[in-house]
Amino acid sequence: MIRVLKIAAVGFVLFYLLPIGLAGALWLTGDAPRDWRAADRGSAGLLPPAEVHPGAVVRVFAARTVRWRGIFAVHSWIVLKEAGAARYERYDYTAWGEPIRVNGFEADGRWFGQVPELVYAADDEAAARLIPGIRAAIRSYGPRQLGDYAAWPGPNSNTFVASVLAALPATDAVLPPTAIGKDYPVDGRWIARTPSGTGIRVTLGGYLGLTAGWVEGLELNILGAVAGLDLRRPALKLPAIGRVGMAAVDG
Numbered sequence: 001m002i003r004v005l006k007i008a009a010v011g012f013v014l015f016y017l018l019p020i021g022l023a024g025a026l027w028l029t030g031d032a033p034r035d036w037r038a039a040d041r042g043s044a045g046l047l048p049p050a051e052v053h054p055g056a057v058v059r060v061f062a063a064r065t066v067r068w069r070g071i072f073a074v075h076s077w078i079v080l081k082e083a084g085a086a087r088y089e090r091y092d093y094t095a096w097g098e099p100i101r102v103n104g105f106e107a108d109g110r111w112f113g114q115v116p117e118l119v120y121a122a123d124d125e126a127a128a129r130l131i132p133g134i135r136a137a138i139r140s141y142g143p144r145q146l147g148d149y150a151a152w153p154g155p156n157s158n159t160f161v162a163s164v165l166a167a168l169p170a171t172d173a174v175l176p177p178t179a180i181g182k183d184y185p186v187d188g189r190w191i192a193r194t195p196s197g198t199g200i201r202v203t204l205g206g207y208l209g210l211t212a213g214w215v216e217g218l219e220l221n222i223l224g225a226v227a228g229l230d231l232r233r234p235a236l237k238l239p240a241i242g243r244v245g246m247a248a249v250d251g
Contacts, residue, residue, distance in 0.1 A: 015227040016239055020072070023240030027071045032064065032114065039113035046108035046116060047079070050087045056127035057081040057088065058134065060120040060161060060173055063111035069151070072225070072240050073180040076119060076161040078138075079107045080131055083124075091138060093160035095149045100138065100160070118249055120165075120173035130168055137167035142186055153206030153224050154184025166195035172215050174248050177226035177237035183209045 047059070059079040064070035077092045088107035093099050108116060122130055141163060143155045150156060158179035163186050165173045173195070175182045184206035185192070191202045199213020209221035211228070217237065219228035225239035235245025 012222075016222060016225055019227075019238040020225065020240040024071050027068070032070055039110070041105055041109050041112060043106045044108050044110050044115050046118065047088065050081055050085060053081070054084055055124040056083040056131060058120070058122040058127040058130050059108075059118065060165070060175075061108065061116035062119050062158075062176055062179060063114040063116040064178075065114075066112050070114065072178065073158075074117075074176060074178045075111050075157045076175060076179055077105075077157065078134065078161060078164060080134060081127075082131060083128055093149065093155070093157040095151065098144070098146060099149045099155075100141065100144050117176070119175060120171065120249060122171075130171070133168050134164055137164040140167075152180060154181035155186055156181040156184075158182040159184045159186060162195055166193075168195075170197050172196060174216055174230075176242050176248065177219065177228065177239060178242045180224040180226075181206065183211065183221050183224075183226075 046061070057080065060076060061079065062074040062076040065073050065075040077090060080089045090103050090105060090107045092101045092104060094101050110116070141160060148155060158175055158181040162175055162179070162182040165171060183201060183203050185203050190204060191200065193199070194201050194211060194213035194216045196213055196215035198215045199211065201209065201211040203209030203221065207223055211219040211221070214232055217228050217230035217232065219226050219237060226237060227239055228237040230237060230243070230245070233246040233248060235243045237243055
């Protein structure tokens with residue numbers, strides 16, 4: 001028993017405390033915006049102009065969140081465009097006003113100075129097939145009233161995006177391990193299929209959980225911090241750091 005506890009303690013230091021400490025040091029010495037009010041929220045140039053791209057588009061983006069919370073977590077959002085539409089639609093879940101915010105920011109905008117990373121992409125016919133389900137999932141999302149947003153353990157922006165993705169038929173979209181709140185159980189169930197439908201997620205209110213799935217990989221959630229392993233697209237998943245290895249999506 002003592003040996004097992006020692007191994008667990010070493011694992012916790014290596015895979016939780018050390019990555020979080022490293023991420024904190026990088027944040028302190030890096031160029032992340034400190035004044036969020038003046039930070040750039042303009043386009044990061046990740047999408048072509050909607051009027052010159054005739055096909056349907058679905059994108060999920062994530063970017064480090066505001067101020068010190070960016071050490072640990074990203075904010076994620078959904079972008080849609082119907083075939084032939086002249087503009088993109090962006091859906092965020094925020095702490096300001098009514099939680100579900102539509103077109104409050106540039107579709108591919110920097111999140112208060114932080115350049116987004118691409119989490120998921122679908123185009124043309126594949127995107128057109130997904131858009132009705134995405135719209136239905138957004139309309140039916142439960143915690144949408146003033147005061148429902150909770151940065152930790154959820155429901156937050158990552159909870160919202162994870163729930164919408166879970167309502168779609170077998171997508172291979174996977175939010176990064178830094179998407180704190182993605183494992184928060186909006187429906188209250190402590191055990192459920194993973195969003196991809198390829199595995200099982202067990203969670204205790206988002207505070208502690210285990211996920212195992214072919215698309216999601218193996219993830220251990222401790223107080224929202226996720227460490228794990230992706231075998232499908234080989235990579236380590238580390239809290240505060242993110243993926244180390246092959247990217248979760250091409251592009």
